[in-house]
Amino acid sequence: MSSRGHLVLFRHGCAASYIIPILMYKRICTWRKLCEFLIIQNFIFRNCANQMGEQIDFLMPHFDQESDVLFVETPEEILVYSPNKEVEALREIICGRMQFDERVLQRVLDCGLDAESMCLLNDADxxxxxxxxxxxxxxxFRERLSHWRQNEAPTLSPLSSNRSEMTSFEDFKNSEIAQNNLEEILNASPKGKNIINxxxxxxxxLDSHREALIGIIVNYFTEKNECMAMKDIANFSEQIITLFPSENMRYxxxxxxxxxxxxKLYDKxxxxxxxxxKKREHILLDDTDLSSRKDSAPCTSDQNxxxxxxxxxxxxxxxxEVVKKWNAxxxxxxxxxxxxxxxxxxxxxxxxNSLGYTLIAIDFIAKYKDSANNLINEWPDFRxxxxxxxxxxIKDNASNNMLLMIDENVDSDSTDCIITLLMHSxxxxxxxxxxNTPNSKRFKWKPSICDAQNVTVLHCEYINDYQRRYDELKSKAMEKCTTLQPLILxxxxxxxxxxSYYIVFDGVxxxxxxxxxxxxxxxxxxxxFNLKYPIEAKFLYDFMEKYFFKFDCSVNSNLLLLINYLENAKKCLTKSAKCLSALLVILVDIIQNY
Structure with a gap:
């Protein structure tokens, strides 16, 4: 018998199933020493006997190393123990994926939850x-649960839940592209065979296999001079889950x-x-007049x-008057x-002008009116x-030392600067x-946390040191084939x-x-000004886009995990504030009546 089932009692050729306390089953699965079995055998097996409504004289239990099953022999029967499948599935999630201990698993089990329930838990639960x-x-628990749901939890196929938005697999399975078989495509290349094996x-x-898998699928269409449509992406995503059941379709x-x-497949x-x-547009532009390019730009004939x-x-x-005409x-x-x-x-x-930054704010409001003040308004809660x-x-020593600077004696501006720098950690x-280097190859490098911090905030002890430090940063950027973008001084x-605090923009x-x-x-x-973010600090600006300004942009898993934590923590903070406010109202009312 497999070690992943129920406690089974064999007696005179008959079998009956019993489930014993979860805590005890954990100990049986974990403990291997005979003396430890003896310590718990009376509790467990007498409990089983009581469920049967009779007394049994147990002999010494023994553990079969090959079958990984615990046997307990009695004069008339043999007890064979193996754990419950539902519990094992929940254990894999709680103790494996979410990395909690047995105490948390027991708490979840006591509440009657199973693997399916984990997908439906809310804050009230x-x-x-x-x-x-x-x-x-x-x-x-909330943070790790959110991360598990996002990346690993089983999900219904998007085709089944969004049929109004896209054609289902059955609707286009007779098309030429839909007939492409993923397994055949993979078996046609050495990399694909390695993935299957x-x-x-x-x-x-592994992540390397997933990247190779996505590359093989996209290259298959590229070699045919075709682009993947949404139905093709959904089709191959479903085939991936069918061929590799351990994978998550959301990935x-x-x-x-x-x-x-x-x-990942959609993005690629x-x-x-x-x-x-873009290549096709470039070809078309070569055959048209330059004025056709201007048609797509905003233009006006307003003489005023x-x-x-x-x-x-x-x-x-x-x-x-400057502000009035700037708006016009x-x-x-x-x-x-x-x-x-x-x-x-x-x-x-x-x-x-020294107030030029206020004019930049005016132009931003014209483009993004609803989110113009989000960062300033939401920063206190974020801090x-x-x-x-x-x-x-944060684990690295340099960043931890910087984090230790934040205490009650540090003003809010210095704290905000330190927080911004530590976001790169x-x-x-x-x-x-x-x-391109002189050898016509791409220049590849892995920026450090310090590199990302330097292109975000330049710290100088005196304003006279600024120009020298700024020129050093420009020289380093040129060596790495990049451009030094605007930053904070x-x-x-x-x-x-x-x-004091400055913005450095093209020498201004x-x-x-x-x-x-x-x-x-x-x-x-x-x-x-449609400028590119400094590539070393791109993730910081992506975070600001998504969290503060609510732009609809794609983000990586680490960034999404951070945003989920902040949003959930903010909800808890809001609820606590409401409770405190209600309590204060009650206290005031009591005092007034008293």
């Missing part, structure tokens, strides 16, 4: 499982109601299709706007930025939630491939005692009152 005295454990031997795939294609799909196929479309632009080029006060010329300014024909500082010299997360997640920069003897310095204001303007600057 977690509050019942973990009381207020264990709120830390509840937060950890590895899964047969180990029952799972390859995750359909989301009202939003763009995500998933979409990128290839975009490159294909042109006159206002001319006024702005020669006047810088009164500032109220947003459209032609966007046209100048789109065409990139001129130096933006030449045509719009007011950007060099409160991210510091405990950093203390738990959580969202570590990826491997980067840029430019902070001045102070130490990070925990900062005095904007002095701003607070660090968070500087960070908000820096982000807006990239979007107003």
């Amino acid at each position: 977690l509050a019942d499982i973990f009381p207020k005295t264990e709120i830390g454990l509840r937060i950890k 590895y899964h047969k031997e180990n029952f799972f795939l 390859y294609c995750n359909r989301r109601e009202g939003k763009n799909p995500t998933g 196929a979409t990128n290839v299709r975009r490159k294909h479309n 706007a042109v006159a206002d632009k001319l006024w702005l080029a020669h006047n810088m006060e009164p500032w109220s 010329t947003i459209e032609i300014r966007q046209q100048d930025i789109f065409n990139r024909k001129v130096n933006i500082f030449t045509d719009w010299p007011l950007l060099k 409160r939630l991210i510091i405990p997360y950093m203390r738990d997640k 959580i969202l570590k920069p990826p491997l980067i491939s840029t430019g 902070v001045i102070g003897e130490e990070l925990k005692s900062l005095e 310095l904007y002095k701003v009152p607070t660090f968070v204001r500087a960070l908000a303007i820096l982000f807006k600057l990239f979007h107003v």
